[in-house]
Amino acid sequence: MVGLVVVSHSERAAEGIREVAAEMAGDVSIEAVGGDPDGGLGTSTPVIQEALDALADEKGVVVLVDLGSAVMNTELAIEMADVEAEIADAPILEGAVNAAVAATSPKATVESVLEAAEEAAEISKL
Amino acid sequence: MADTATEREAVRSAIERVAARMEEEKEYLTDLDSAIGDADHGANMDRGFQAVLEKTDGMDDADAAELVKTVGVTLISEVGGAAGPLYGGSFMSASAELGDGITAESTVAFAEAFLDKVQDRGDAPVGAKTMVDALTPAVHTYKKSIEEDDLEPVEALTKAVDACQRGVNFTTPIRAKKGRASYLGWRSVGHQDPGATSTLCIVEELQETAVEYLGDGSLEADATSPTVPDEEPTPGDGGPEGV
Numbered sequence: 001m002v003g004l005v006v007v008s009h010s011e012r013a014a015e016g017i018r019e020v021a022a023e024m025a026g027d028v029s030i031e032a033v034g035g036d037p038d039g040g041l042g043t044s045t046p047v048i049q050e051a052l053d054a055l056a057d058e059k060g061v062v063v064l065v066d067l068g069s070a071v072m073n074t075e076l077a078i079e080m081a082d083v084e085a086e087i088a089d090a091p092i093l094e095g096a097v098n099a100a101v102a103a104t105s106p107k108a109t110v111e112s113v114l115e116a117a118e119e120a121a122e123i124s125k126l
Numbered sequence: 127m128a129d130t131a132t133e134r135e136a137v138r139s140a141i142e143r144v145a146a147r148m149e150e151e152k153e154y155l156t157d158l159d160s161a162i163g164d165a166d167h168g169a170n171m172d173r174g175f176q177a178v179l180e181k182t183d184g185m186d187d188a189d190a191a192e193l194v195k196t197v198g199v200t201l202i203s204e205v206g207g208a209a210g211p212l213y214g215g216s217f218m219s220a221s222a223e224l225g226d227g228i229t230a231e232s233t234v235a236f237a238e239a240f241l242d243k244v245q246d247r248g249d250a251p252v253g254a255k256t257m258v259d260a261l262t263p264a265v266h267t268y269k270k271s272i273e274e275d276d277l278e279p280v281e282a283l284t285k286a287v288d289a290c291q292r293g294v295n296f297t298t299p300i301r302a303k304k305g306r307a308s309y310l311g312w313r314s315v316g317h318q319d320p321g322a323t324s325t326l327c328i329v330e331e332l333q334e335t336a337v338e339y340l341g342d343g344s345l346e347a348d349a350t351s352p353t354v355p356d357e358e359p360t361p362g363d364g365g366p367e368g369v
Contacts, residue, residue, distance in 0.1 A: 036206040038173065040166065044206040045214075068306055069208035072247055076202060076211045 003055035025100035060110035088117035257321035
């Protein structure tokens with residue numbers, strides 16, 4: 001299966017987003033990480049890399065990120081990790097839910113899950 | 127530059143200078159960051175370089191490239207935020223340019239590779255109120271001073287510091303278009319960028335290190351290259367053996 005990683009500046013936000021996405025996710029593996037090396041708000045490359053490596057047995061990984069440095073630290077973590085992974089250009093929560101649903105398909109690939117996640121950018125709420 | 131042992135000493139000296147400087151500027155950088163960011167740049171850079179000091183202590187067989195790579199890897203894991211991947215990732219990948227030692231040419235290549243990586247990773251153009259505004263003029267000035275104006279590395283670095291300082295000044299009146307400060311829009315105007323400021327601190331310490339090892343304006347490479355005549359042996363030009 002394709003695995004998911006949720007990267008937020010706040011570990012609690014990441015956990016919460018995982019909780020929402022997991023409801024739709026069957027047995028898709030979702031890792032949630034966040035926070036600075038000193039425990040404050042922020043993102044950190046090694047923590048993200050660990051989450052990616054934890055999904056090394058999956059058929060690739062799609063990563064949902066929140067703001068700014070989350071993108072840079074995730075890019076660097078992907079370069080350093082030993083797994084095929086792509087960052088979704090998507091809102092983090094809606095993207096995670098879409099990706100989780102798409103990942104339950106037996107034919108799911110990194111591309112198909114990524115595409116589903118990015119479609120979340122067009123969700124209109126009102 | 128010189129033999130591996132001297133280069134190792136010089137890099138260690140640069141690390142010590144930068145670490146001491148970050149400790150000194152910790153509050154100042156954090157103050158700058160609290161105006162337009164998340165108030166952690168000083169603390170993050172200080173924590174990062176203290177960790178670098180510890181990690182590189184005892185790397186007695188490492189050459190310059192290995193030491194600089196360790197600086198990068200350590201900053202990536204200790205700094206976090208945007209500064210971690212920007213500084214750390216760039217030190218890490220640019221370190222390869224020092225694989226054959228520290229020379230005027232290899233340091234130009236290092237500076238260019240460093241800038242490339244920052245631009246590539248951060249995707250910020252000049253004028254977005256980021257470290258790119260300080261780093262770009264510094265690197266361009268260093269390269270031009272060495273390659274076109276035939277200046278000695280210390281003079282080239284002095285010019286780079288000057289260009290870097292002007293780049294930092296340039297960040298104050300402009301509006302942030304990248305990074306956390308960009309969320310503030312026009313309210314970011316009037317504040318000096320903390321990332322550009324920490325870049326200046328590092329470039330200044332590199333210049334100081336070069337003065338320590340090369341003397342004021344003399345080219346140490348002459349001392350190790352028998353084909354290049356040492357035209358002006360000045361008292362300050364003792365070469366690596368004297369250090």
